[in-house]
Amino acid sequence: MTDENCPDIDINIEHLMTLARIDLNEVEKVKIAYSLKEILDYFRELSEVNVGGVEESAHAFPLYGVLRNDKAGPAFSVESALLNAPERRDNQFVVPKVVEQ
């Protein structure tokens, strides 16, 4: 991990952490920023490809939204939904206060 070998790509790691909602410690910040630069440098090959007039593919085949009939079926029980809750009370998820007084 030497700076001379590091590709010249601007990475604002703090900004990415905010967007991704992930805390990184100082060591991770350096390590991940470095590897992102290397990988993004490798991605540069893609810019050689002329994509003029080419449509995007979100999937390999065209996909269509499918709606089921509007008919009640078996539902997920409250107990199942809360089964893995980190914290629960009165059939609800407990979270810290989100509204300031």
Added chain:
Amino acid sequence: MSEEIFFKSAHELSAMLSKRKVSSVELTKILIERTKQIDSKIGAFLSFDEDKTLKEAAKSDARRKRGGGGPLSPLDGIPVSLKDLVAEKGQPLTCASKILENFISPYDATVVGRLRRAGCVLWGRLNMDEFAMGSSNENSAYKAVSNPWNVNCVPGGSSGGSAASVAAGETILALGSDTGGSIRQPAAFCGICGLKPSYGAVSRYGLVAFASSLDQIGPMGRSVEDIASLFQVIAGSDKKDSSTFHFKKPDYLACLPKFQSIQKLGVPVEYFQDGLDPEVRAALERAIEFYRSAGHEVVEVSLEMTKYVMPAYYVISTAEASSNLARFDGIRYGFRSKVAKNAIDIYFKTRGEGFGEEVKRRIMLGTYVLSSENFESYYRHAQKVRTLIRNDFMRAMEGVSALIAPTTPTVAFELGEKKLDPLQMYLCDIFTVQANMVGTCAISIPCGMSSTNLPIGMQILGKPFKEQEILSLAYEFESAHGYKDLHPNI
């Protein structure tokens, strides 16, 4: 040929079960004992529920004893293990991540429902790279997996536990998932068979999503017949997954000998260039010669976009992953950080503490390529390149039935060898990502052994929804060679 019952194929065991030479309970107990005995050396299992598994086996034996109700499914009573990202109601599901450490599945995946209906015994939960991100199974938050052929080597990834447990005779069959090669690459490294089905052939309901436009669940086993039987059970459309297709499902097992009429097969020249291990190349050349001498016509084809498949795959898969993994926020399920001060802080701390390094790297990468300033030049650009990759593939497939290629550029490498170099690790998937990017089916089967006694894998890529054709070609090779009867000495 090995006489040990745990190395027998599902096909052979099915015959033994119906002739009452063994019961499902006896078979299951043998696998449980074997796993307890050897898994400390391999690390393939993350959890198993012995009592529950034996109860399912007992039910299968009772069904067989009772009779009536028509013939049993060929997989009735056969133990099948699941990669730890497929939901089985009441059982843990960790994705080999700390963030799901105590998660219990509240429902069955569609494929699990299908295995139950076929009478399969749901056995252990298998180790993997965290959230299926990796090619060596060293990214598991719990333990690395070793290759049963050489415990100092990796089993491949991300379905490393699935491949290693099948190869070591700890399970008869397993399900894996394949986003960029995660079934085929470990199958090649461990000397077993693995099928990545066409996109939309198998329901993803109950599969923890990594990259939704690329993920597929697929079968892993020690013979082509075995994976054909397992694929028969799991394939088919599902109203709970709108990306599944309605298609006429042939009898895959019955099709195996059928496709051996003369075919035209393509060999993509780009897959045989520098960087391919000489022993892998030699094994593939022998395999190609086999097909030729069996009467097939073999022609060179070109996949001109090959060089761009890998970077386009990593742009798209990380973008989709960053979006899919947003659901792990510490609010409704899974781990929640104890040190978070407020609601937003829960997200940051939970994800910072709960995800491992590679998962964080890919989320950050996906976030980067989707961020407003980079969206056009990376993500949308890669989506367009993907169109060109598909056109290129379809052009190469014109006039040929299938492509023959190596599964991996090398045999299994040593534990720790690539762990510190993410880009080198990504390049392990160089021959496998093509099938995911174009949504087609591909299989890996053993086609040789290296001088270091490690398995070499051959990949056969087919046309979308023509699994029967590549299974049949694989079966033709397998029937003429002894690789399925080679087992690691562990």
